[in-house]
Amino acid sequence: MIRDELAYLLTQAAQDAQRAGALPPFDLPPLSVERPKQASHGDYASAAALSLARPARKAPLQIAQAIAQHIPPTDMLGKVEAVPPGFINLTLSDAWLARQADTILAAGMTFGNLDIGRGRKAQVEFVSANPTGPLTIGRTWGAVLGDVIANLLTAAGYAVTREYYFNNAGRQMRILGESVRARYLELLGHSIPGGGDTGAFPEEGYQGEYIYDIARSILETHGSAWAEEDWQPFKEAAEAAVFANIRATLQRFGLEFDVWFNESSLYATGEIERTLAALRERGYAYDADGAVWFRATAFGADKDRVLVKSSGEPTYRLPDIAYHVNKLGRGFEYIVNIFGADHKDEYPDVIAGVRALGLPADCIQVIIHQFINLVRDGKQVRMSTRRANYVTLDDLLDEVTVTNPETGIALPGKDPVRFILLTRSPDSTMNFDLELAKRQSNENPVYYVQYAHARIASILRFAQESGAMAGSVPAEGDVRLLTHPAEMALVRKMLDLQEVVEQAVTKLAPHHLSHYAQDLAATFHAFYRDCRVVSSEPGDRPLMLARLRLVAATQIVLARALGLMGMTAPERM
RNA sequence: GCCCCCGUAGCUCAAGUGGACAGAGCAACUGCCUUCUAAGCAGUGGGCUGCUGGUUCGAGUCCAGCCGGGGGCACCA
Structure with missing residues (x-):
């Protein structure tokens, strides 16, 4: 890289200057090279002389001049200037350019x-939405960040795997199944609610229109045959339908995953149990109050955390730790997780768990992005998948697809959506104004x-x-x-x-x-x-x-x- | 109450390990299409970088304390 070459030239120059007596002898720190904001300051600039003033016991400008005079001849540089208060400005030569x-x-x-990756295996885990509903705008930022980081890592010489982690078991999925079942029975003519325990819509149920769609398609293929079934087949059908929808949306958004990792597989292979046993063995898991606890305080946490509830059901921490052990076991040397701000307190436990098992955790990076603050007509819109108060990524892609009226050429909606999200730092709390995005899309x-x-x-x-x-x-x-x-x-x-x-x-x-x-x-x-x-x-x-x-x-x-x-x-x- | 992130032009956002006059886009205003695409170009206006102190040659950037916004502090994920 050009900057590295220039830093090397400057270091050589400083050493030569010391040998020639133009600079007093002292240990040279690495010399910085920056990009000046102003064009008249050249293509690159070094403020090194300013920080060398103390060890050299010399005026910065004199140091800058001494270094500038000893820069080895190179066709790369057209102009070298030492200017007050002590910057060295470097300009690339036109011929070289x-x-x-x-x-x-x-x-x-x-x-x-x-080539900073040198072919090492890297993994980016992102989106990772459980199959309870369509992808919303809320997921979009993480999707873009993960995909582009994967692209960047590939360009940087890593062998990259894009991975989607999901959980198709548990409470939320059961409620999804129950919701679909309720809509199915409703379509069959059972009264809702109060139609007895067969047809009542679950209190925390998913109210989105897509639940009806799934129920309708079940009705089309199976007729009334499922009327006596419990929630489980409905959950299976719902999961398949939701995943099909998610995959289609992701493809539309220009996203392909290499691995779809099901949390359940960690139970099937015994990795959950082995992880827990290993934590116990090392003294980082213990029993208390009927639950199994993780000694998080050994890693700086304010209190210990529950790994297995007194009901016998693990909390998310245990599978998450097991999952990361699994990642490391697959040979990934660089692991990036993309989370929304609501998962902020999750990863320190996971990192601690990995450390507790004596595994390297430094290679695990976490990007926490803030939430998209959805604004419509200048007012904030609170989103909730369960209450069907959301805007899906699909809807958004429809809205921002733009056709040039003169040429008739259309460009995909993923481009403006990606670009808008890529102008903000993940730390930024951004306002995403729907009307504005549509209106200004052109x-x-x-x-x-x-x-x-x-x-x-x-x-x-x-x-x-x-x-x-x-x-x-x-x-x-x-x-x-x-x-x-x-x-x-x-x-x-x-x-x-x-x-x-x-x-x-x-x-x-x-x-x-x-x-x-x-x-x-x-x-x-x-x-x-x-x-x-x-x-x-x-x-x-x-x-x-x-x-x-x-x-x-x-x-x-x-x-x-x-x-x-x-x-x-x-x-x- | 405690922890994390943010606060920069009217709006949406940038700003490499602290560096030389804080930058774009949108919006506003003024010009430019007989020549390779005007979804373009050139120009104008617009800022006590939330506030107050501190660190130093030098602070949007680091430290402390306030104010305001977001997220968390579960035997939910």
Whole structure:
């Protein structure tokens, strides 16, 4: 990476300066290299001299000058400046920058990839909604975060598994079955409520319209044959129907999971029991008040937690711990869990449980995202799946799908939804205004980015159709002819991708991608204004070919950024 | 009461381990389509970064205390 190379050059320079006596001898700390906010401060800048003032016992500016003078010659740098109060500003050379257009073209869709994963196995667990109803907007943020983090980890050199963890047993699923059964009996003409214990709608039942849909389809296939059945077959049917719906929604959202992990399998394989036994053996599980407790206080918790209720039923903690033991057993060396803010207090127990078993827990990362604060007409909407007060992801995707009235070309609704969610940091408590999202969908920044991609596709198409370029790819062309400031700005912005990916991966902060994509698109649009690409003038041909290569490189980087975000990169809009 | 997250332009949000004048988009206003897509470009206005102290060469960023919003503090998941 460029920044690392520059940091290395600066360190060499500082050492040379010490050998030459321009700097006093002392142990050099790692020298920082940053991206200055202001363009006049160069492409990169180091404030190292400011922090070296104390150990060197010298004025920062003098230190900066000494380092600047000893930077080894390199064709990468065009200008090196030491400026008050002691910054070293570094500017990349135009010739070097121009050559990078070729480098990007050669890298193709691998441009921006890193090797920090070195092929290690990573797992991202997300969505993980139990099959009690359709996916709601509330789940959407986690879905985007998980998917894009998985994409980023793949780009960073990890072998990634996307995993969906669910529980199809337990109380909520029973209530789901009972709800469907009640609707089924209602459709058969049994009176609800008060129709005796056969038909009463469960007090905490799911009231959504989809319960009727499931009941109706049971009625269609089985007629009245299930009238005497208890809730269990209804639960089975409901689970199948809800999962089919969830899978369809996820696919629409551009999401594929590699593994669907059923919590029940942990019981079937005995992993739950073994985990509990191992915790007991190590003295981290004990009996009290008829329950089994986890000694969470040994890991800094304020009180111990229940693992197995006095009813004999485990709490969520035990399977969660067993599940993570299972993950580690499958060889994952990097594990990312995406949770909503309501699960905030859950993971410390899980991490502690893993530690209690003597297993490594440092590789387990948890992203807690805040809730989407759904707003309609400026008023907050409280969502509850059970009370059928929710907006499904499907509904949302329908609403924001936008068609260009002039060209008739439609873009999928997943793009604006993903983009909106990817402009916010997971920590941010965001307001998602439904009306606003719909109303402004045509001016959503996502289209701005996609438009840049389509514009490039159009230029390349035009170049080919007008005979200016032989194939669909600009094979020839000497990028050394690129010198225009707008061209240089474009290359600079493209080169940033690697650092953005690094940032986004190491900080698990995918929202950097969307901001980068907007920047890159803006830089391209400015280039488009300043530099005409296709020309029929014979004298313009060499520069045209060079610019076609530049533009093709830009298309790659835009497609890469959009691809990492799971969005389409349209050829036409 | 205790713990975690957030508070930045009218609105929605950014801001790499503390760095040089806090940035985008939307909304508002002014210009620009006979030439590769105007879903575009150029420009204008808009900020005591919730408040008060502290740390230091330097704070939106770190510390303390307040105020306001969200989430949690289960033998629910």
